[in-house]
Amino acid sequence: MTAQEVRLCGLLLQEHFGEVVEKVGTHLLKSGAQNLRTILHETGISLDLVKKSLCVLVQHGACVFSSGRKGPGSPTEYRTSCDRILRILRYPRYIYTAKTLYGDTGELIIEELLQRGHMTMSSTVKTVADRLTQNMEDGRSMDYNEVSNSFSNLVETHFLQRCPPPPRAGPKESATPAPPAIPGTPAAPVSNAPPTAESFPDCYKVPHVTLTGRGKRQLSSEDVDDQRNAKKAKMDSETHGDEGICWQVNFERFHLHFRDQAIISAVANKLDQTSSEIVRTMLRMSEVTTSPSATCTKPLSANEIFRSLPTNYNILRPILDQYLTLLVDDPMEFVGKAGESGGGMYVVNMHRALANLARATLESVVQERFGSRSARIFRLLLRKRHLEQKQVEDFAMIPAKEAKDMLYSLLSQNLVQLQEVPKTPDYAPSRTFYLYTVNQLPTSRMLLQNCYKTVANLIERRLYESKESKRLLEKSQRIEAILASLQASGAEPEQLTEVEEMITAPEKQQLDALRLHINKLDSAENQVDETIFLIESYITSTATTS
């Protein structure tokens, strides 16, 4: 992990879990696996707080613990990973996707699970039903059954998965007298690798949950409070048959969905809506049969695709064939031809598509940062691989002086690399070829780091903005609270306007400007994350193919 990643992780942890967790988290990120005592010693935070922070991190899956590397009996070690913490940035997108796929219920289920880290099915269903009831009209309420159905749907489509069982069993077993280890041989390989969620068979099995009832409306008046608490306590003591089975959000599944969506929308932008529908159909058909890390989908014949197309699209068979040929001929290589049988076998090239999307991102970054003529040089180098300076000037058809300027500025930004090829071993400049080239993978990595830095800067700026007008924000908060309490007690309208006027016009202007700025910054964070997702998927896809 890089300094940029650690910085961003720290900011994210601070925003969502507070400063103490941020300190513990970044310490763990910087120093790798550590046991409780070392963390305590090196951070200088009180034991109580360190324990709580670790609980929070483990609860949210940002930290894994395993019995020590030094054999059984050694202290438990904790380790965090950047990847999981950076997912916090993508939370809005997960929730939004759940909403588009499964409606409000799905949205709330994912939101609750993301907020709490992991929960049992019964408690999730209960809170979600309560929240939905809250938003309904009087007299109506949400049935638990409906929510559990949505929950089961999410599990069936693998958007949710069970948390891996706690690694408690291991140490206990090894506590019983084990055969003395033969000196010289390493101690019995204790499974130090944290159990992955997919490694146990019941991962996507919904337990039988006995839940009947409807969502309860929260009563706002205070006098019912005690009553409610008593009821709540009674309800909590009930068992639903799923205690100890916790669920978490399966980020990988969401990422597959995002990847497919990215490919579909790219096709729609490049060609047209109809071709994107064809690709969507192909991706849907191969969703189950293709493994998540496969380079391309299983071959599908044109006949199969034709049968699975949604009927309302009215794509005729010859038109489908034409579209498929068009897709195969497209330089973006989203769709490839795998054979001729069955009217032609077609695949979606996942990894090629990702690589091409990442390349397009790089090109547009160069274009927006350095202008379209620099982008021309960049594209030229991408296509021709290695070029001498003179060749660049000629092929790009840009006057020599300007071309040099652009090329050097690209070189100084590390977007373009220089390769020396000496004719003689002494590297004499007169007998050396200087070849300019673009390496897509390292450049993407660099861009990814820049993206992390950008988001961290955005967050920092937002914190600064809200700190600067803290007084104003507190004031408006206070007035809102007063207004709410006045309204609840049924105050007269004159009173309300009087309170409202406590914020002066210039203050109001300032507040509006602040809101606008913060919204912009927040929105920018969301959108940078889309780029981050694309580049991350490209980089991971190259790791699996090589």
Place this chain on the structure above:
Amino acid sequence: MAGKGRGVGAFTFNIEALGIGRGSMPEARAGPTPLFPNTEFKPVPLKDGEEEDYMLALKQEMRGTMQRLPHNIKAHANKAEVERYTERYLKQKQLDDTNWIPDWNFLPKELMPQKKKVVKPVKKKKAVKISRKESDAMLTKLDELEKKDDGNPEKSDDEAEKKKGNEGEEEEEIEAEEYDEEDVEEENDYIDSYFDNGEDFGAGSDENIDGEGTY
């Protein structure tokens, strides 16, 4: 090479071959690049639409909720002397389920919070009393023994020493008490049967800070 002018003539070969001609060299850089350079190209505006707006709302809501959840741990803040008016409103905004009980099956045992000792103060007083009585008895006994042993003429000196000894012993007693406290705490670490109702979660626990200085 002569007559090519300063700087350029320093090369031993024809640099025209590299494509670096006279006057076509970019300007040398003087000093570091500015921290905030002028951007030649203005950034494109952010995407705008229903989807983006909804995600923005989700993000801000998420952040707000997460900050009110018990998972957001606050450092023990120095309590302000005066309760501020705003605090009353901010407090109300905290979610009511501040007592978060994690599922201990998923967490290592060592992370469980320690039990608060309620019995401790009573014990302490008793111990003090007993030790005082005992020490007094012991001292008088010693005095008597001393007097018996040798009727020394330096009685005043003896008395002074006695006093000193008395004080010293008392100090020792106090120290011993402190050790006792720590022992009690150590014994209470990691009790498996202990169940936390979470009430002390988030509350200031200065005692623990003192107790764990021994690490």
